Amino acid sequence: MTETGHKIRVAALYRFTPLEDRDVIRADLLSVCNAHGIKGTILLAPEGINGTIAGSNSGIDAVLDHIRALPGCTDIEVKFSAASEMPFYRMKVRLKREIVTMGEPDIDPVGNVGDYVAPADWNALIADPDTILIDTRNDYEVAVGTFENAIDPKTPSFRDFPAWFRDNREALLAGRDNPKIAMFCTGGIRCEKATALLKAEGLDAVYHLQGGILKYLETVAPEESRWNGECFVFDERVSVTHGLERGSHTLCRACRMPVSAADRASPYYVEGVSCPACYASRTAEQRRGYAERQRQSELAAARGVPHVGAELPDHD
Numbered sequence: 001m002t003e004t005g006h007k008i009r010v011a012a013l014y015r016f017t018p019l020e021d022r023d024v025i026r027a028d029l030l031s032v033c034n035a036h037g038i039k040g041t042i043l044l045a046p047e048g049i050n051g052t053i054a055g056s057n058s059g060i061d062a063v064l065d066h067i068r069a070l071p072g073c074t075d076i077e078v079k080f081s082a083a084s085e086m087p088f089y090r091m092k093v094r095l096k097r098e099i100v101t102m103g104e105p106d107i108d109p110v111g112n113v114g115d116y117v118a119p120a121d122w123n124a125l126i127a128d129p130d131t132i133l134i135d136t137r138n139d140y141e142v143a144v145g146t147f148e149n150a151i152d153p154k155t156p157s158f159r160d161f162p163a164w165f166r167d168n169r170e171a172l173l174a175g176r177d178n179p180k181i182a183m184f185c186t187g188g189i190r191c192e193k194a195t196a197l198l199k200a201e202g203l204d205a206v207y208h209l210q211g212g213i214l215k216y217l218e219t220v221a222p223e224e225s226r227w228n229g230e231c232f233v234f235d236e237r238v239s240v241t242h243g244l245e246r247g248s249h250t251l252c253r254a255c256r257m258p259v260s261a262a263d264r265a266s267p268y269y270v271e272g273v274s275c276p277a278c279y280a281s282r283t284a285e286q287r288r289g290y291a292e293r294q295r296q297s298e299l300a301a302a303r304g305v306p307h308v309g310a311e312l313p314d315h316d
C-alpha cells in the first residue's frame with residue numbers, strides 16, 4: 001500500500017542522452033529501487049535510459065531524484081499514472097545496446113531529431129490535410145486504439161519500421177520533397193527515434209507527440225480528443241483510456257497479446273490458455289501446459305502471493 005492507502009504510483013520515463021559507466025549506474029540504480037520497494041523495468045544503453053516503474057509516492061520520488069542526477073537527465077520527462085495494485089512483479093535494471101531497438105547504428109537520437117509538439121497543439125497539426133500522420137507502434141498495439149486517419153505500418157516490431165518506411169517512402173511522400181510528417185507512440189520514445197531516422201533520410205519537417213499518447217490522454221479532454229479506442233501499455237493494466245483510467249483489455253497469457261471484450265466472448269478464448277489470435281498456432285500439449293500455469297497462478301492468487309511465471313516480458 002502507498003501513503004494514500006489505495007493507489008500505486010506508476011512512472012514512465014525515458015531520455016536520450018550519452019551514458020558511460022553503465023555498469024556502475026545499473027548497480028546504483030538497482031540498489032536505490034530495491035531500497036524503496038520499487039518494481040518495474042529500466043533499460044540503460046549508450047544512447048540513454050528508458051523504463052516504467054511503480055511503487056509508493058516517496059519511493060518513486062527517491063528513484064527519480066537519483067535518475068535526475070545522471071548525466072543529461074536533470075529535466076527528464078516523466079509520465080505518471082495510478083494503479084490499484086502493483087503492475088510489476090520484480091525490479092529489473094538491464095543493459096542494452098539501445099533503449100528502444102531499431103537497429104540503425106548511424107542515426108543520432110540524441111542530437112538530430114524532429115520537433116516536439118505538445119498535446120495541446122497536436123490536434124491542429126494532425127487536422128492539417130497536408131500532414132502525414134504515422135503510428136510508429138506495433139500492429140497489435142494499433143489494433144487496440146489509434147488517432148483518427150493515422151497510417152498503420154502493420155509492423156510486428158519497431159525494428160521493422162525503417163524497412164517499412166524505405167519500402168513505402170515514395171507512396172507516402174507522393175512526390176512532395178519535404179511534407180510535414182507527424183509521428184506518435186505510447187510514451188514518446190519510439191516516435192522520437194523514428195524522427196531521427198527520417199532526419200537521416202533527408203526529411204526536415206518531422207514532428208513527434210511530446211509525452212506520447214499517454215500524455216495526450218492525460219491532458220486532452222475526451223470531448224476534444226481525436227483518439228479512438230484505448231492505448232495498450234506494457235504492464236499489467238494492459239490498456240488505458242482518457243485520464244489514464246484502466247481500460248477494458250486483458251492479456252492472453254499464452255501469446256501475450258491484448259484481448260478485447262469481443263475476443264473474450266469467442267469460443268477460442270480460455271483464460272490463461274488461448275485467445276482468437278493464438279488458438280490455431282498452439283498445440284494441444286502447449287495448451288495443457290498453459291492450463292497448468294493458469295491453475296498455479298490461481299492457487300497463488302488464492303494464497304495472496306504473486307505468480308512470477310505470469311510476468312510480462314520485455315517488448316520493443
